[in-house]
Each structure stands twice: as C-alpha cells, then as structure tokens.
Amino acid sequence: MAARRAGGRAVSAAGAGGAAGAGLEVRGVGKRFGSRRVLEQVSFGVGQGEVVALVGASGSGKSTLLSILTGALQPDVGEIRFDGSPVLPGRRPFAYMPQRDVLLPWRRIVDNAGIGLEVAGIPRGEARERVGRLLEPFGLAGTERMFPRQLSGGMRQRVSFLRAVVQERAMLLLDEPFGALDAITRDELQRWLLDIRRANGWTILLITHDIREAVRLADRVLVLPRTPGPLAGEVLVSREIPRLDGFLTDPRVPVLEERLHGLLVAASTRGGGGP
C-alpha cells in the first residue's frame, strides 16, 4: 500500500510506529560506540511507495543508522521491521547505494552494475542480461564494455544506482547519492531520479545534508537530532509542489526549507545527550 494521503499531504504510519504492510518500521533503535552514544530511541516508518529523506547535522548518526539497516552494524536496542515482520540477517529487503561510488576500476560497467546480483548467487551471464535491460533507461546505453574511469562522475553515480535497483529489492537506501557532484550534474540527476522514480514507484529512504534536495525529492523529511534522541521532527512535502520545472520558484519551497532549518538548529542546540 502506498502512503495514505489526505489533502495532498502524506499521512504515513511513521508516528504510529507503523502497521502490518506499512513498509519499513524502525522502532526504538539505539547504538553506542564504546561509551559514545550515537543513536537513541530512533523510531520512524517509511510506507510502501513513499520517498522519505533523513537530514541531520554531520555526526548525528545518519550513516550509522543506514549501516544498521543494511546489517553492517547491529543496534544495541530496538527493532527493524519490514511489512510487519522483523528483518532477518541475510534476508534484507533493502538495496543500498553508498555515499561514494565504489565501482571496481578493473571491472567493466556491466559487471560493476551486476556485482550485487553476482554476490547473491546469480550467474554472471544472467546478471549481465538484467543489467543490460536497464542501461538505456539509466542513460548508460553504449557503456557496458567501458571501465569506470571512462565515465563522468554523474554517470558513475548512475551505475551505482543501477547496481542497487537491478537487485529488485523492496526498498532502496540512498546515502548522499549526489553529494560529491557539481551543482549542474546534481540538478540533472535529481530531475532524472524524479522522472524514473515516478515510472517505477520505488520505496526510498534517502540521506542528504542538503535541505533543498530533501524537499525536492521526498514526500516527507525527517530530522535526526545532533545529540542522540528521538527524531527532532518531520516535514511533509505536498505533492502539489512541482518537483521539476517550477520547483525553484514555488513560494512553498522556502517555507518548508525554513521549517526544516529551524528544526535542525533546534536539534543542534538542544541540551542533554553526550556520552
């Protein structure tokens, strides 16, 4: 089921802790490294078909949270559920796109994009076939036999994104996918992502430092506090706001950005926390 909507605003299962079939539910997650607390009582949900952005100051634990979702780290407390069931090791419903492209320089593009499939035990020939079908919609036609060094930064990010999408998992986790790109390429890729996602209805959790990017890409934006604690707030982004042409001049955009900025500042100056 897609996130329920009322009056153009997303009404997700997030605040309620989620319901069966609601997609991702993160419940009361806490994590510390030694004596340093990084996450505490973090709870939210991402409904199926929803795009949720998570923003937070540097060091607030965004990447740690994604690592918990991917299974690279275990939470000290809390639970991760998907579609009403606990997420089990080895059977994660997520495909992950890391912050920096981690393409292997010696592998051709087709084999870089298919690496997740190969790791999952799919023969290379079949992986190549599945990647091959997506090259054109990903703007990568003709690159399959090339090596990463022959592509621009924007194209390499598309290969990384393709590598996540081709695994056909229920949900995509994107960690600052456009953070390392120049402003023009970033704008191009945001437009492209909006476009291709509209056709596919992917469920996405996106991490970004960039408030404008969060408002542009997400149905809902969550704010992680700098000092460990529950989420500092969330902002719903109306579907009536145009995300492609007209986004930058829509008067509702700066209002949402201001609200998010306010939440981030409040979250950064709030007392408590610390080790």
Ligand SMILES: Nc1ncnc2c1ncn2[C@@H]1O[C@H](COP(=O)(O)OP(=O)(O)OP(=O)(O)O)[C@@H](O)[C@H]1O
């Ligand atoms: N493996 C680890 N061992 C010890 N401390 C860690 C480890 N991983 C992260 N930390 C610490 O946890 C805190 C949160 O790090 P994390 O990378 O999750 O934050 P972030 O919000 O993603 O930051 P940024 O936006 O700068 O990437 C930081 O203070 C970091 O130094």
